Amino acid sequence: MLKTPEKIRNLQRKLYQKAKQEKECRFYLLYDKVYRMDILSHAYSRVRANRGASGVDQVTFESIETMEEGAEGYLKRLAAELFAKRYKPMPVRRVYIPKADGNKRPLGIPTVKDRIVQMAVKIVIEPIFEADFCANSYGFRPNKNAHQAMDDISFQLRKGKTQVIDADIARYFDTILHNKLLNLVSERIVDNHILRLIKMWLKAPVVEEREDGKKKYIGNSKGTPQGGVISPLLANIYLNVLDTTWKLKKVQERYGARLVRFADDCVALCSGNPQRVLGGIKTVLEDLGLSLNEDKTKVVDAKNDSFDFLGFTTRLAKSSKTGRKYPLIRPSKKAIKHIRAEIKGLTMRRNLSLPKDVVLYKLNEVVRGWTGYFYYQNCSKDLSALKNYLEERVRIYLRRKKADRHRGYKAYPCGYLYNVLGLYKIPTTAPWTQTAKAFGRR
Numbered sequence: 001m002l003k004t005p006e007k008i009r010n011l012q013r014k015l016y017q018k019a020k021q022e023k024e025c026r027f028y029l030l031y032d033k034v035y036r037m038d039i040l041s042h043a044y045s046r047v048r049a050n051r052g053a054s055g056v057d058q059v060t061f062e063s064i065e066t067m068e069e070g071a072e073g074y075l076k077r078l079a080a081e082l083f084a085k086r087y088k089p090m091p092v093r094r095v096y097i098p099k100a101d102g103n104k105r106p107l108g109i110p111t112v113k114d115r116i117v118q119m120a121v122k123i124v125i126e127p128i129f130e131a132d133f134c135a136n137s138y139g140f141r142p143n144k145n146a147h148q149a150m151d152d153i154s155f156q157l158r159k160g161k162t163q164v165i166d167a168d169i170a171r172y173f174d175t176i177l178h179n180k181l182l183n184l185v186s187e188r189i190v191d192n193h194i195l196r197l198i199k200m201w202l203k204a205p206v207v208e209e210r211e212d213g214k215k216k217y218i219g220n221s222k223g224t225p226q227g228g229v230i231s232p233l234l235a236n237i238y239l240n241v242l243d244t245t246w247k248l249k250k251v252q253e254r255y256g257a258r259l260v261r262f263a264d265d266c267v268a269l270c271s272g273n274p275q276r277v278l279g280g281i282k283t284v285l286e287d288l289g290l291s292l293n294e295d296k297t298k299v300v301d302a303k304n305d306s307f308d309f310l311g312f313t314t315r316l317a318k319s320s321k322t323g324r325k326y327p328l329i330r331p332s333k334k335a336i337k338h339i340r341a342e343i344k345g346l347t348m349r350r351n352l353s354l355p356k357d358v359v360l361y362k363l364n365e366v367v368r369g370w371t372g373y374f375y376y377q378n379c380s381k382d383l384s385a386l387k388n389y390l391e392e393r394v395r396i397y398l399r400r401k402k403a404d405r406h407r408g409y410k411a412y413p414c415g416y417l418y419n420v421l422g423l424y425k426i427p428t429t430a431p432w433t434q435t436a437k438a439f440g441r442r
Helices: 006-021 037-049 061-066 070-083 112-130 146-158 178-186 192-203 231-248 251-255 274-287 333-346 356-374 380-401 414-420 431-438
Strands: 092-098 104-109 163-168 206-209 215-218 257-262 265-270 298-301 307-309 312-318 325-331
Touching: 006 037, 006 112, 037 070, 037 112, 061 070, 070 112, 112 192, 112 231, 146 257, 146 265, 146 307, 146 312, 146 325, 163 274, 163 307, 178 192, 178 231, 231 251, 231 257, 231 274, 251 257, 251 274, 265 274, 265 307, 274 298, 325 380, 333 356, 333 380, 356 380, 380 414
Parallel strands: 092 206
Antiparallel strands: 092 104, 163 265, 163 298, 206 215, 257 265, 307 312, 312 325
16 A cells, blocks of 8 residues: 555545534535646556456556656646646446356446546546545455454344345445436536536546457436446545435434445344335435345345345354354355466466466465455454365476376475465464464464
8 A cells, every 4th residue: 555645645534524513514615626746647557456457448556767858757747637637537448347246247347547537537536535434434444454344243143233234235336326326426516617527527428448459439317437446435425425315313222233344335234124124224225325235235144144245254153162153255156266266277288388476476466355355353264274275286287297196295385385485374274363462362
């Protein structure tokens, strides 16, 4: 994570404090901050660090940096364009990402230039909306993450809220109503130039490349593209209506129900009346032009059944030592199946022609990232099994590369895999066991 320059942090603090202290305050003069060179430069660095693909213009960061003017000259030209109000976004390139169930998820990729400006706007306006967001929202927010959301769920289950509404919003990013979203943004932002930028990004047409190589332009009447830098913030602004309604109606106090939300993924943990709470969720979503996927939305009793959320499977289990029930949180079967498929794909025959170091580097990158996310709660058994699977797949790859099927563990022991090849070593003890040892508990 790139460190935010202190001058920008000071601006963000002032905006946040003003918004926090004055709930009715509306901000007029923000656009001039967007084309400040320090903000554009920081926006450039943050977008570059995300390593996204190029948009419809095929311009990449590498091509920008090899131009005669370089990145600094490019940003100066962009600042002048914004100052003169000549900036206009280009169409969004749409690609499809395969999903585990065989379907495809649309991903909208704005151009590098548009992503930089979106990031600059996000840097300026995000602190204002952060002052309004509720504590139960954990997705795509500064200093918030999925593990905190799971901690919240664990805490609520321990308090006896075991009736779980597993809510799935149907095609959320594709169905956000533009006018309603802009009205929500304008409750805080009345700088017309900022609102104009957001409206242009929302209305930017989508470009799909057909099989014959021709481009198909699609109008954009609703939704915000997944892949846009500012889309997660806009999505949180939209669903903050659900969070604030929950708070204003005192649903937690009246019905003992806690809403935990990570962008458009949400669960409600109830001590009773789950159907009544579910009805309230549906009503709020309908007012936003959204609906629940009836096939995927369900009510689960965590004392008897498990539910999946943010890649984890959760259920109440009985401790063999104390006899008490506790939340058992493990990587979901779907998540494990996905990482095993990635490991297998990288160690298959088709990659034998690649240098060994390249395959190992990619393996380490994939496995380290997956483990960093799922190294949480009761993961020991699953990580131990994954570690064994990774070692075996690497040995299969090495035998095939050497064209020697008979050499196995003895030729490629663990010491060789980790000390010589530098294979990432998956931890096999859950983080809570390390904490317990530190405090002398067994």
